[in-house]
Amino acid sequence: MGPIDYLVVEFPGNRMTGEGFPLLVDLVDRGLIRILDLTFIRKDADGSVTGLEIGDLTGDGELDLAVFEGASSGLLGQDDLVEAAAALEPGNSAGVLIYENLWAAPFAAALRRGGAELVASGRIPVPAVLAALDAAETAP
Amino acid sequence: MPGLLRGVARTAVVAGTATAVSNRVSRRQQGRWAAQQGPQEPAPQPAPAPPAEPAAPAPPDMTDKIEQLKQLGDLKSQGLLTEAEFEDQKRKLLAS
Numbered sequence: 001m002g003p004i005d006y007l008v009v010e011f012p013g014n015r016m017t018g019e020g021f022p023l024l025v026d027l028v029d030r031g032l033i034r035i036l037d038l039t040f041i042r043k044d045a046d047g048s049v050t051g052l053e054i055g056d057l058t059g060d061g062e063l064d065l066a067v068f069e070g071a072s073s074g075l076l077g078q079d080d081l082v083e084a085a086a087a088l089e090p091g092n093s094a095g096v097l098i099y100e101n102l103w104a105a106p107f108a109a110a111l112r113r114g115g116a117e118l119v120a121s122g123r124i125p126v127p128a129v130l131a132a133l134d135a136a137e138t139a140p
Numbered sequence: 141m142p143g144l145l146r147g148v149a150r151t152a153v154v155a156g157t158a159t160a161v162s163n164r165v166s167r168r169q170q171g172r173w174a175a176q177q178g179p180q181e182p183a184p185q186p187a188p189a190p191p192a193e194p195a196a197p198a199p200p201d202m203t204d205k206i207e208q209l210k211q212l213g214d215l216k217s218q219g220l221l222t223e224a225e226f227e228d229q230k231r232k233l234l235a236s
Contacts, residue, residue: 077144080143083145086149129161129165133164136168
């Protein structure tokens with residue numbers, strides 16, 4: 001199995017254009033990721049967090065999220081949704097996605113077979129990479 | 141139920157694109173690694189953006205639209221739709 005990540009994607013003012021969704025489906029269709037859970041939430045002005053049904057999000061007649069019907073697995077509990085909402089501005093909605101990086105699974109399995117072990121991993125912010133590049137380019 | 145998400149904090153927004161980073165890194169690499177292809181990023185859309193032209197590949201409903209356009213054309217040629225009505229319907233169909 002590949003490493004599992006999460007994303008919290010905020011839609012300011014609850015405005016979802018849906019532009020990203022077909023690309024997400026494409027990642028699944030191409031076998032790059034597997035969606036383990038996908039839940040939509042709203043953080044109200046008073047800070048309370050509500051789960052949204054897919055059906056609640058299609059009110060404008062433009063955005064069709066029906067493709068994600070059934071993607072929610074219940075893996076994310078209410079505590080998780082509250083935790084995810086910590087990153088949200090009140091009044092906004094978000095999608096919370098848990099996904100497996102399928103593309104990494106064969107590599108990970110091969111490493112394990114060879115006795116290698118993943119001992120650390122993480123994400124490096126782009127500004128940090130820029131700073132490192134600046135330093136490398138000015139090095140004698 | 142044990143929680144999965146811990147210590148979620150808002151990520152700082154990165155201004156600009158990371159394309160420059162890729163290019164600068166590539167220049168420091170050699171052999172095949174200097175020519176790694178990333179996905180072509182579409183030009184950033186001003187938000188809120190009007191519905192953008194769909195990028196290739198065409199959406200699966202394109203054939204439906206073409207079929208409906210043909211039907212509209214037939215209705216017009218049979219005199220069941222005025223030129224104005226036809227244009228109006230066509231615009232709606234293409235914008236949908």
